[in-house]
Amino acid sequence: MQPLHVQLFDLTLIQLTNWRWSWRASVIVSVIAPVFMIVVLSVFAGDDNPEVLGYVLTGNMVLTLLMEGVNKVSGHFMFIRTNGTLDYFASLPVYRISIILATVGAFLVLSLPAVIATLAIGTAILGLPLNINPMIIVVVPLISISLSGLGAIIGLLARNPAETSSFGLLISMFLFGFGPVLYPVDRFPEIISTLSLLSPATYAASALRQVVLGMPDRIPLTVDIAVLAGIAVVLLWVVNSRIEWRGR
Amino acid sequence: MTAYEINHLTRYYPNQSQPANDDISLVIEEGEFFGLLGDNGAGKTTLVKQMANLLKPSSGQVSLFGKLVSDSPLYASQHIGYMPQSGMALNNVTVDEALYFAAHLRGWSRADARQERDRLVDLLQLGEVRKRTMFQMSGGQKRLVALATCMAARPPIMILDEPTNDLAPQTRIRVWDILREANANDGTTVILVTHNVLEAEKVIQRVAIMKDGKVIAKGRPGALKAQLSRQLHLEVIFSPNIPPTLPGSVKPHQISPGRWHLLIERDEAATYINSLSHDLAVEDFRLSTATLEDLYLSMVGPA
Structure with missing residues (x-):
């Protein structure tokens, strides 16, 4: 039996083969909606407040990660449940957590070109100065993993592909619109501002604003990172305990 | 040594009142070529999935080499290669x-896994398609790849669920030869789920026949067929559009258009031969002792 890190490497490569021909189209699809939003919210709305534009840029990076993490991961977990892939992996001497981490890792790799493209195109359109913090290499994976964990749970709990797709989209849009992701916190009612602290997208957007643009935020970066890490651990634990694996 | 010992295995699926497996007890010895026969819905796949620890029994136990498979999640997967009925799960x-x-994840080094890959490509004659993905292959080719994946790293036990489905006749013969060689030369225990009783009879050493979730017969094919010692197997070949008239009341089992199999009483044989010899629709007929298929059909009934 191979050690965990070897299993993870092999299984991640296997999962990445799912996009060997479709990754370009997948990236384009994940970038189109955020870039369209950036254009609409900045150029056509005519808002040139740098703080608002910063929210628009990082909020749409969160949208990209939501589309990759929640929508696509939920669909993928539904697919591997229904086409026998989980049984195939379970028949091999690999840990259950290996296949979960490999799947989430593959989606992280796949989300990076879309996030970078959204950042590059958005920055060019909005004319914002970047102030990249090295912690971005921790923040982006943490956001991707925590949102992928959420997507995996949807894919495991839904009864069919249509339900998965609907719930994935609904939850993505809810997280995107609920709280200071796309607009500053002072534009929301107090109750929404408070409740938004329950949403992972709030911490994702806050962390991105701080590591991409150096914008100050009501939530310190360390808190964002700690909360995102906590969400990732809890959600992956739930996935590990719910997945239909070896006789459950 | 005993490979599998199954004791009073019962499995219910949610919202179903009848069990898919009902109090099954079986012993499969190491190195055996074991056949599991049964009609659709008889519970064969449910049984082998529990043997592979892919499904949890509602009650009862499965031991593999003396150890309960349920005690350690990874134990069964370290000893078996499992070929599911549904084909190859990895499409890309x-x-x-x-x-x-498959070979590398079963613990072989990278170099050995590459050698094993090349051996299996040669063995199953997959050279022309080795760079293709599953999406680019026919159903039969996917079955061959699924079989090769199951064989990768030479697991001591192979559980094969309908391995010859979708295969062309020549390829089926080759697959049976490969499985026979793996069993004879490597001592691999082969557990075979199949509908293809006629072909399986040539390779299997012991058999269990399932119906409605239960094992209704088990033993060596020869010993089981002794139950049909007073009967004979009659194969009739005719023009598909002109079925012959049979003298008795036995209902024929159609193997393919223009080909029937019948199980007749020995003392009726002369009557059948006389009738078929004079029937212009009949192109050929063959009489032999009863086959495993006859036994199977007499127990589970024709499909």
């Missing part, structure tokens, strides 16, 4: 990748 890997990863 190439043949080469599927074989390499």
